[in-house]
Amino acid sequence: MDPELTMMEADEAMTKAVEHAIHEFATVRTGKASPTLVENMDVHVMSYGSHMKMKQLAMITTPDARLIRIEPFDSSTLQDIDRAIRESRLGLNGSIEGKVIRLPIPALSQERREQMVKMCKSLGEDARVRVRSARRDALEALKKGEKDGHITEDDLHRMEKEIQTMTDKKIAEIDQHVVSKEKEILTV
Structure with a gap:
């Protein structure tokens, strides 16, 4: 069990979750042709x-x-x-x-815009769940590595903090995309 590999896999999984969310946001109608x-x-x-x-x-x-x-x-x-x-x-x-x-592409009514915003928030929450799932998988792998004697308890705590920092950063990135898409949808 390589702890650095676990960290890289967690980062890759979280990055893919963010990229997937961005791709999903692109498919949401905003009232202009794309x-x-x-x-x-x-x-x-x-x-x-x-x-x-x-x-x-x-x-x-x-x-x-x-x-x-x-x-x-x-x-x-x-x-x-x-x-x-x-x-x-x-x-x-x-x-x-x-x-x-x-x-x-017809202009969106205010009610339809609000539905699209809800959909974006739902897509954002799905992406956050994927990021948290990647965090959980990485933490489980690290705890197993510590239990098996591959890493020390200090290394485990340091890596847990790194993974949490990585998670917070990716979730903030998702939130930023949700806010910008919401603004785009609500702009008439």
Whole structure:
């Protein structure tokens, strides 16, 4: 049992939790068009018989602040992409115009903005739980290492403090992202 490896694994797991939260925040609607709203959406493509990410199937652009334009690389996937958008939790309906899907982004009502803020806070809490879980796993591994005689009691206490500092830093980072996303959503 290598205590330094345990510390590195804990840091990596916490960093991944923060990155995942940032990625999830990008998929939350803010009232303005952004390709990140749809680019990681799973699309079941009938002709391929598998699930693929939207960004693998189409070129996604935002010609203006209220419109997302989706142009499939293969026009046979147009209906599959349209179905995926309609079935998503975004609540958007696109219109097919030739070989392109135009996805207008309506302005959010105050009630819908508040729902989006709640969703962001929930996503932030999920990320905090992941960070705390990584902390718990690291502490358990270190305590086992101390019990087995691989590290001293003093080293255990020092590493516990380091892990707690790391945890606090990552949770503060998540909180900062939640606040900035909340501000972005509430800005009319």
